[in-house]
Amino acid sequence: MARAVLAEDSTTEISEMINVLIDLLFESLPRRDQRNWARVYLNGLVRTTGKRTIRNIAGSGASSVEQSLQQFISKSPWDWVPVRRSLAQLLERTAHRPLAWVLRPMVIEKAGDRSVGVGRQFVPQLGRTANCQQASGVWLASSEASFPVEWTLTLPGPWTGELLRRRAGIPDTARSLTPAQDAVHAVRRMAATWQLQRRPVVMEVAHGDLPQSIESFTRQDIPFVFKVDGSLPVSFSGAGRCAPGPHTAPARELIDSRRSRRRVVEWTRHGRAEGAVTQLASAPVLATPCEDRPVPVPSTPLLLVGAWSEAALLPSEFWITNIGDRPLAQLFLLAKLADRVSLDFTETCEPVGIRDFEGRSFRGWHHHATLASVAHAAKLLGARPRSPDGYAGPVRSAAAAARPPAYMR
Template sequence: MSVVALSLDQAQSPTMQEPSYASPCQVSLPEMCSLLFASLPRSDQRRKGMEYIRGLLEVRGRKSIRNIAALVGGQATEQSLHHFISDSSWEWGPVRRALARYVVSVAPPQAWVVRPMVIPKAGRHSVGVERRFFPEHGQMLNAQQAVGVWAVAEELSVPVNWRLQLSPSWFAEDRRRRASIPDDASAETLGECALQAFLEAAAWRLPSRPVVMDARATDVASTVPRLLDRGMPMMLRVDDSLRLSVTDPALKGFDATPRPVRQIMSASRGLQRPVVWPDDSVGAVRRSGLVTAVRVALPGPRGRRTGTGPCDLLLLGVGSTDRRRPGEVWLTDLTSVPPAFLMRLRGMVRRVDQDLARGAEQVGIRDFAGRSYRGWHRHVTLASAAHALAALGDTDDGVLGYAS
């Protein structure tokens, strides 16, 4: 077992028992589809699901229903595929759960990375679309925003769950009806959407692995205990305005008064140490940087483990050119693993971004042109399955293998 896998196993909660999965195996497209679509009640639905995934893998250019139908059957097929994606009754949740369990069996994950995805749109009618400012792009965009939960292994990452962020404007009666938004959906902030996307996947009893996510848009005080309750270790990027209590004996002059992270980091420059770690996203490259590690706790009752005392957390400042303030700040409950391992976890976000760009986008993860909530969810579910097939390198029929 690798050092990384060993560290992950040591970090697991003793109360979280992993389910049993099938032995690793290489399956063909039909065999994998039989696993994914076992929950679909009708054979024609299972056949259309396989045709759609085949189209996502083989069609050149935009993966529209029209282009997929042209590949697999023509105009009549276009109508039936449109119904299968937008108007049919099959549930995407069981398909995603089957995909997640398959991925775990053949490429055991080292972490679950929760990552937003922006989907630019020309019009305003696609479900969830808004015109808003996206800091990561530095501009206003007319776009949908979704959150993916990715299983990240040593050499690949695969999305296993998706959640579409919906603002309050989408719950006006006319917009909700036109987009077929279900009654149990509700408006969410990006942070709420990210947390719920992961909690949905965690309910499938997947292995306990660190959850890596940007939590600057979340209520960290409520996010941390909810992850701990699921038995999931965590590595959360936080905002430097977050208030925490210092518990580290190496940092003198601090009492239990909650203080902003920026103040804690400013007082901790003497604890800064050089760290070297492997960057899995670019092969055998090793990176180095200055990392500050300070023991902290969330203030108040939310910062306690089931009433037994403060939850021991580690605040990590990752160096920048400005030695007075770190470029990034992360919060984790993995207090006993080396900083190099924590930096490797941090780098898994880059792996997901690369696999999204060079893999998931090639199978059309952003290409759904319909307007309905259900259609969007079914499309990204099948695109995730197509990405998994390609990333796992099943090249028997020549349609897979772009992931190299």
């Protein structure tokens, strides 16, 4: 995979951006020495070569530096939530035309069994069982750049037992949920308490998680675009059929029946210069059936959208959304912001070490993920444009960035 190369003449701009972000985002840390160690860690994340472990970040300095960083990351009780909230609010004011919140899963394979949340579990993204941690990031995305601002760490059942919970310092409120359930809960918390503008949520949802995800977002009036599998059974009305509805059919079959109504969309793939052509069709659907628990039909109608790639005979991608009043092209481009996030994850977030935390504490994992998110933002906001498709935003002054936004109520 391609990795972003940090130009030498951009290190000054990124260091300056880190200093700005320390002032803006870490006000909740009461002590100056804590903010100083945050600065050391952030600079280490963007400058260290190889794995971003605490030992590598400390480098060849005195052992006291490594011990202080270890204390700051894994043991210090500072709250990461205010930092993430401040980062999200800042990016809403400085990122270029943010369009949606994109939820992206992250799998971290491990060799041992001591890392918090690790366990042998089936991972859909890998198509196999793996010994790993499963996490999810909530990203603020535009067509030019995307930024992670919130993270969840999924806890397999054993980690909510008394022994492992105590060993890892897992709070009593943390429960064992699926990665999708964790991500949905995170978005609902953000929508309720972070004072952010209401934007569509883009995510991939498995069959079993779909009814609850639809219900959760509908109750809180959160717009969504859920990527689903073509085998998903969907219910739809009986208009135009011999028998009155509702009927049930796989999403692929229903969309393919609408092929005569396809619309052509020309667009540019994220990270590429060449254009692409996609054909879209849609169909209104009811709440999706579920064997375990029925879900009441949402007050807002649902729309199933399907896409044919160039020269494809059958539709290959499918989404369910409650945003039925937008043109299909807009819905498709919203859905494709997931590709923008995947690109930025590979080129920026992985190089600053989002997967590299090796500690055993729940608090330490979240501290590291928070600082890696700030490092990601510092690189994109502080560096010069990487390509014509890259983010070209200037370094904002602290005063300009701190101006309060007009929040959507």
